[in-house]
Amino acid sequence: MKQLFVLADVGDLMGPLAIIILVAILLLIIISCIKIVPQATAFVVERLGAYIGTWGVGLHFLTPFVDKVARRVNLKEQVIDFKPQPVITKDNVTMQIDTVVFFQITDPKLYAYGVENPLMAIENLTATTLRNIIGELELDQTLTSREIINTKMRTQLDVATDPWGIKVNRVELKNIIPPREIQDSMEKQMKAERERREKILQAEGEKKSTILVAEGNKEKAILDAEAEKQAAILRAEAKKEAMVREAEGQATAILKVQQAQAESIRLIKEAGADSAVLQIKSLEAFTKAADGKATKIIIPSEIQGLAGALSALKETVKE
Numbered sequence: 001m002k003q004l005f006v007l008a009d010v011g012d013l014m015g016p017l018a019i020i021i022l023v024a025i026l027l028l029i030i031i032s033c034i035k036i037v038p039q040a041t042a043f044v045v046e047r048l049g050a051y052i053g054t055w056g057v058g059l060h061f062l063t064p065f066v067d068k069v070a071r072r073v074n075l076k077e078q079v080i081d082f083k084p085q086p087v088i089t090k091d092n093v094t095m096q097i098d099t100v101v102f103f104q105i106t107d108p109k110l111y112a113y114g115v116e117n118p119l120m121a122i123e124n125l126t127a128t129t130l131r132n133i134i135g136e137l138e139l140d141q142t143l144t145s146r147e148i149i150n151t152k153m154r155t156q157l158d159v160a161t162d163p164w165g166i167k168v169n170r171v172e173l174k175n176i177i178p179p180r181e182i183q184d185s186m187e188k189q190m191k192a193e194r195e196r197r198e199k200i201l202q203a204e205g206e207k208k209s210t211i212l213v214a215e216g217n218k219e220k221a222i223l224d225a226e227a228e229k230q231a232a233i234l235r236a237e238a239k240k241e242a243m244v245r246e247a248e249g250q251a252t253a254i255l256k257v258q259q260a261q262a263e264s265i266r267l268i269k270e271a272g273a274d275s276a277v278l279q280i281k282s283l284e285a286f287t288k289a290a291d292g293k294a295t296k297i298i299i300p301s302e303i304q305g306l307a308g309a310l311s312a313l314k315e316t317v318k319e
Contacts, residue, residue, distance in 0.1 A: 029064050030064075032062075032064075033061055033062040033063070033064050033067075034059070034060075034061060034062075035055070035059075035060045035061070035062060035069065036058070036059055036060075037055050037056060037057050037058055037060060038057065039057055040074065040075045040076045041057070041072060041073065041074060041075060042054050042055065042056060042072075042073045042075055042108040043055040043060070043069045043071070043072055043073070043108075044069070044070045044071040044072075044073060044108050044109060044112045045062070045067055045068070045069055045070065046067070046068055046070040047063070047066055047067045047068075048066060051070070051109065051112075051113070052067070054108045054109055055069075070112060071108070071111075071112045073105055073108040073111055073112065074105065075104070075105055075108075076104070077102060077103070077104045077169060078102070078103055078104065078105075079100060079101070079102055080100070080101045080103070080119060080122065080123070081098070081100050081174065082098060082099050082100070082101070082123050082126055082127070083098060084096035084097060084098040084175065084177065085097055085098065085099070085126075085127045085130060085131070087130055087131050087134040087135070088131070088134070088135060089134055089135070089137060089138055089139050089142055090135060090136060090137055090138045091138045091139055093139045093178065093179065093182065094179065095139075095142070095176060095177055095178045095179065095182075096175075096176075096177040097130060097134070097173055097175065097176050097177070098173075098174045098175050099126055099130060099153070099171060099172065099173055099174060100171070100172045100174050101122060101126055101157070101168060101170075101171050102168070102169045102170040102171070102172075103122065103161070103166050103167060103168045103169060104166070104167050104169060105165055105166055105167075106165055106166070106167045107165030108165065109165065110163065110164055110165030111164060111165040111166060114163055114164035114165055115164045118164055118166060121161075121164070122157070122161060122166070122168075125157060125160055125161070126153070126157060126171070129153050129156050129157060129160075130149075130153060133149055133152050133153060134149070137149075139178065139182070142176065143176060143178075146173050146176075149173060150170070150171050150172055150173060153171040154168055154169075154170060154171040157171060
């Protein structure tokens with residue numbers, strides 16, 4: 001009897017428990033059918049294996065057991081760094097070049113169904129495109145034409161990846177690694193170029209130094225000439241001043257002599273001297289003149305007559 005009661009209680013409990021489990025399963029199914037698409041993401045949805053649409057940002061619901069999210073697509077710009085690829089230039093130089101590709105998915109449907117492995121496809125396409133472009137350039141052009149190579153690769157990759165729903169925004173050559181012997185020769189060339197520039201700079205420095213020294217000497221010579229000119233002017237002015245003062249002194253002396261002579265004549269006239277006395281004074285003046293260094297003296301006729309008279313008088317006195 002007790003066993004029958006226990007079985008009855010278990011049977012009564014199984015019904016509600018099954019309902020609870022069923023409700024929980026339904027809730028889980030409903031929750032799993034609710035999909036929230038985040039920003040910069042797209043969901044490719046299929047129904048029974050067929051594409052039915054692309055979900056954008058927001059809240060969406062799947063039909064249970066019929067619809068499914070086939071692919072989650074990242075719409076942000078992505079970067080792929082490919083390993084170095086061996087390429088051969090036009091002048092048969094083998095080098096290693098690794099590239100960086102910046103791309104963005106613009107059509108999730110084409111990206112999901114256009115190519116099996118888009119990233120591998122981009123890598124192989126990048127390698128072949130790079131070989132084609134580098135094969136048309138020589139080594140020096142390859143090393144100096146990165147921007148041209150980047151532009152050509154971006155254009156060709158963008159056209160090739162357009163059916164896959166991918167837009168290539170940029171392509172950059174990350175590293176160009178030439179052979180070791182080429183690197184050694186390039187280093188020697190750069191060293192020689194640096195030495196040449198150093199010599200040029202040194203020569204230019206010496207040239208500027210020489211020019212500055214010459215300009216300094218020129219300025220010094222100009223200043224010396226100017227100083228000499230000023231000194232000569234000052235010496236000339238001093239000499240002129242001395243001559244003027246000497247001339248003024250001589251003029252003053254002559255003026256005083258003339259005044260003295262005039263005063264002497266005036267006194268003689270006031271004393272009542274006759275012509276004979278005046279002639280004797282004139283004779284004394286010429287006698288003083290004869291004491292100088294003059295070699296020729298012109299004596300007026302009146303004085304000559306007076307001298308003759310005096311000589312005759314002297315002879316008479318002697319007799």
